[in-house]
Amino acid sequence: MKLTDYSEIISRCSQCSFCQEYCPSFQAMGTENFLAKHRMNLIREVLIDKTMPESDRFREILDKCLLCTNCTRNCFSLVPIDEIVIAARSEMLKNQKGLGALKRGFMSRVLSEKGLRSIAGMAGSLAGKVGIGKNMPQISSKPFDSIYKGTIKAEGEQRGRVAYYTGCGSNFLFPDVGASVVRVLTANGIEVVIPENITCCGLPLISEGDIDGAADMMRRNIEALSEVDAEAIVMDCTSCRMMFIKKAQKMFGKDDPIQEKIIQLLLKIKEPSAYMTEKGCAVQSKSATKKVTMHIPCHSDRSAEKNLVAMLKSSSAEYVAMDNPESCCGAGGTFYMNNSDMSEKLRKIKVDDIKATGADIIVTECPMCRFYIQLGLPDKKVMHPFEFMAGE
Amino acid sequence: MSSIGKDLRKILGDKQVLDLPEDVSAYANDATFYIAKKNPDAVAVPKTTKDVSEIMKYAFKNKIPVVPRGAGSGLAGGCTPVHGGIVLDMKKKDRILEIDHKNMSATVECGVVLNNFNRELARQGLFYPPDPQSMSVCTLGGNIATRAGGPRGVKYGTTERYVTGLEMVMPDGTVMTPGGKVMKMSSGYDITHLMTGSEGTLGVITSAHLRLLPMPAAKRTIVVTCTTVDQAAEIVSEIIAAGAVPAMLEFLIKLAISVLNKYISPPLPLLGEAYLLMELDGSASQVEDETRDIKRICTGMGAVDVRVVTDDAESATYWWARSRLYPGMLQIFKRVITEDITVPRNSIPEFVRRVQAIAASTGAFIGLAGHAGDGNMHPTILHTEISEEMSKKAEKAIEEIIRAGLDLKGTISGEHGIGIHKNKFTELEHGADQIELMKKIKAAFDPHNIMNPGKIWIEEAR
Numbered sequence A: 001m002k003l004t005d006y007s008e009i010i011s012r013c014s015q016c017s018f019c020q021e022y023c024p025s026f027q028a029m030g031t032e033n034f035l036a037k038h039r040m041n042l043i044r045e046v047l048i049d050k051t052m053p054e055s056d057r058f059r060e061i062l063d064k065c066l067l068c069t070n071c072t073r074n075c076f077s078l079v080p081i082d083e084i085v086i087a088a089r090s091e092m093l094k095n096q097k098g099l100g101a102l103k104r105g106f107m108s109r110v111l112s113e114k115g116l117r118s119i120a121g122m123a124g125s126l127a128g129k130v131g132i133g134k135n136m137p138q139i140s141s142k143p144f145d146s147i148y149k150g151t152i153k154a155e156g157e158q159r160g161r162v163a164y165y166t167g168c169g170s171n172f173l174f175p176d177v178g179a180s181v182v183r184v185l186t187a188n189g190i191e192v193v194i195p196e197n198i199t200c201c202g203l204p205l206i207s208e209g210d211i212d213g214a215a216d217m218m219r220r221n222i223e224a225l226s227e228v229d230a231e232a233i234v235m236d237c238t239s240c241r242m243m244f245i246k247k248a249q250k251m252f253g254k255d256d257p258i259q260e261k262i263i264q265l266l267l268k269i270k271e272p273s274a275y276m277t278e279k280g281c282a283v284q285s286k287s288a289t290k291k292v293t294m295h296i297p298c299h300s301d302r303s304a305e306k307n308l309v310a311m312l313k314s315s316s317a318e319y320v321a322m323d324n325p326e327s328c329c330g331a332g333g334t335f336y337m338n339n340s341d342m343s344e345k346l347r348k349i350k351v352d353d354i355k356a357t358g359a360d361i362i363v364t365e366c367p368m369c370r371f372y373i374q375l376g377l378p379d380k381k382v383m384h385p386f387e388f389m390a391g392e
Numbered sequence B: 001m002s003s004i005g006k007d008l009r010k011i012l013g014d015k016q017v018l019d020l021p022e023d024v025s026a027y028a029n030d031a032t033f034y035i036a037k038k039n040p041d042a043v044a045v046p047k048t049t050k051d052v053s054e055i056m057k058y059a060f061k062n063k064i065p066v067v068p069r070g071a072g073s074g075l076a077g078g079c080t081p082v083h084g085g086i087v088l089d090m091k092k093k094d095r096i097l098e099i100d101h102k103n104m105s106a107t108v109e110c111g112v113v114l115n116n117f118n119r120e121l122a123r124q125g126l127f128y129p130p131d132p133q134s135m136s137v138c139t140l141g142g143n144i145a146t147r148a149g150g151p152r153g154v155k156y157g158t159t160e161r162y163v164t165g166l167e168m169v170m171p172d173g174t175v176m177t178p179g180g181k182v183m184k185m186s187s188g189y190d191i192t193h194l195m196t197g198s199e200g201t202l203g204v205i206t207s208a209h210l211r212l213l214p215m216p217a218a219k220r221t222i223v224v225t226c227t228t229v230d231q232a233a234e235i236v237s238e239i240i241a242a243g244a245v246p247a248m249l250e251f252l253i254k255l256a257i258s259v260l261n262k263y264i265s266p267p268l269p270l271l272g273e274a275y276l277l278m279e280l281d282g283s284a285s286q287v288e289d290e291t292r293d294i295k296r297i298c299t300g301m302g303a304v305d306v307r308v309v310t311d312d313a314e315s316a317t318y319w320w321a322r323s324r325l326y327p328g329m330l331q332i333f334k335r336v337i338t339e340d341i342t343v344p345r346n347s348i349p350e351f352v353r354r355v356q357a358i359a360a361s362t363g364a365f366i367g368l369a370g371h372a373g374d375g376n377m378h379p380t381i382l383h384t385e386i387s388e389e390m391s392k393k394a395e396k397a398i399e400e401i402i403r404a405g406l407d408l409k410g411t412i413s414g415e416h417g418i419g420i421h422k423n424k425f426t427e428l429e430h431g432a433d434q435i436e437l438m439k440k441i442k443a444a445f446d447p448h449n450i451m452n453p454g455k456i457w458i459e460e461a462r
């Protein structure tokens, strides 16, 4: 994931401008200087060809990318745009000094090995100084992993056994999501094991360009998950899945022995409802009679969401699709904390779309989308699809 | 901060002006970045016709070049500044002002994205045929300014057929409204259609009245697999000669299908060297009859396979993939230069043969695709590397292709426009007298030559 790895591929951009359809940064700001394509051109000029200086404006333009990956997923020239932005931010992290650098490397400084746990005690201090921490979701005083440990037995006849990789969202921010996933799985005859020694997937770190820090976390996760005896590893967060499925291999050298372990794990990583469908579990929502709609997080590979929608539809709830379920809600992980102007514009579009459906409940897999949409929609309920299925 | 930027801020306010180098470089090129790349001094983002008019008054007074720009998806270097100056980013003028069922007419601002317009029309059972393959991003203003077309050209013609009136801003800031919603007009010179296709060189189009059609009741996609490129060209000719009028009739070589197959579901077996992708539309019975006729013609001429796609989701994958052919080719090649020569339709087989001969003699790798049904071919120069040698070969091949097209009584551009991509060939096509007349027309609109200077023909030294 070093910028030099991309110096050729970046020129594959045909400049067709089709990313205008997908780039939320362009859509919110409205001008082409904030378009994915232009970021590629600037990165080439500033950091590869070095024909332009690494100015504040350059940094601002790169920082206004949400890393939603929508451009990359839809780029017919197959330019890995989000990874090139990450690689460029990594250069910027090395080059920048002072408060700017502190702010840039904030997440990688505080998250370290323990994931979000390390933030819990320090709200205010450092966070306040760099303007992060406003509108942050509360970190639960009873994280999921302080309640659920070891193996949780299936109810009735056992159909399978999975390891549940609990992302920071389901562990620290919304432990009820973790509890719901366990409840729905075990109720359907699936034994659940909570792996030890796992940590954050590393996405907040690579978003800041701290590729090495993210790789350390990923290595620890891969080692830990490789030890677990389970037929599948379920992950309930779109971004964690993206990190494992799309990024993990790229974070290490080709000859690194970890690659073999990653390949083995990739066969096992699943979204929980997909695993349940494979096992023939018929999920019944307990939240009957409610009208529900789904927001599809940008990092979703879409297959999981298709499956979840099918499940919601087969339940007794009334499912209504919004016009643009895939449009970015503006959260972008922690992006909204520093870019409220842009994020609020995107959220407004999302919220209007949701309101038009008349739904009472909005389900979405991503904890940050959930938190951010809820802030903009205080009188509706936003939750994880598994909380909905478990009965609110 | 440039002085132009400073002045524009006074007119428009801070939020609608960009002039930092990191910002304006986003407006240096369109999809033909390998030909033209030059920063404007400033970018102005007008939201109203009045904004445009004020900017033009300022530019006129100070003789500053102005380049209108839509999505910047052009394939001719049309919206790129040659002499710096001001780029007008028109994308924020993006309201659909009216959809008038009684007159089957829509009034739109120039920055409306074609697909957004299409979505709104579809909701109301209406249809606007022009379909440049960049429709997911290109603007109606850009379409009008280039007379854009697309696969539907064969049955429905291109953009100019649908423009009935405009609101426009002259280089000195005067606002005019030529044409209107009427379906015909024999009154005076047709300024509306002079502006249509003017590539931003005469004035700024701010809104337009567009003719609409009812949405056809039925549609069907047909894919024909042909043994050779020649055979595919002959079949196109035969279909046209037989009086069949498909809504779209696209020509693709095997290489193109091999790239697009990743997105076509289920993928097409690669059993031939060339493929024809068609859509038929009309009433259900019309579509049935045409399907039968076309099947008969294709099989009779020895096509390997004629596949009638009955599943809507499956046909959609063909057309979606087709629209992304150009960026898709970059998966394999380092550079792709797309031409849009258009020949009388009976000359397609001959044109295809000549292009193949040019590929052989110049050593350039030339792909063939095109909206063949209306005679519009896209010979595409595919670069396996970026080198001076490759560029020379490409240049030679392009020139020979253009000459071949003209020799067959064709035109050098069927839909992309000239911009600076082909401005050295317009005189070859039209002759010195016509170019002289065009220059006089431009001078009548734009006495200071500030509107998108340097385009369409080779400029005399400034």
Ligand SMILES: Cc1cc2nc3c(=O)[nH]c(=O)nc-3n(C[C@H](O)[C@H](O)[C@H](O)COP(=O)(O)OP(=O)(O)OC[C@H]3O[C@@H](n4cnc5c(N)ncnc54)[C@H](O)[C@@H]3O)c2cc1C
Pocket (backbone or CB within 6 Å): A015, A016, A017, B030, B031, B067, B068, B069, B070, B071, B072, B073, B074, B075, B077, B078, B079, B090, B110, B131, B132, B133, B134, B137, B138, B139, B140, B141, B142, B143, B144, B145, B146, B147, B148, B149, B150, B151, B199, B200, B201, B203, B204, B205, B206, B323, B324, B325, B326, B327, B415, B416, B419, B452
């Ligand atoms: C992948 C791909 C596929 C394409 N397929 C097709 C196709 O099938 N058919 C086709 O015709 N084209 C095609 N194009 C080319 C291009 O998309 C069209 O020419 C389109 O009409 C340009 O619209 P735009 O908004 O991007 O205009 P721009 O590229 O921004 O501008 C094009 C020209 O119009 C002028 N202009 C723009 N707005 C105004 C205005 N408001 N007033 C006055 N002048 C203005 C500009 O100065 C410039 O000369 C394709 C391009 C790509 C990248």
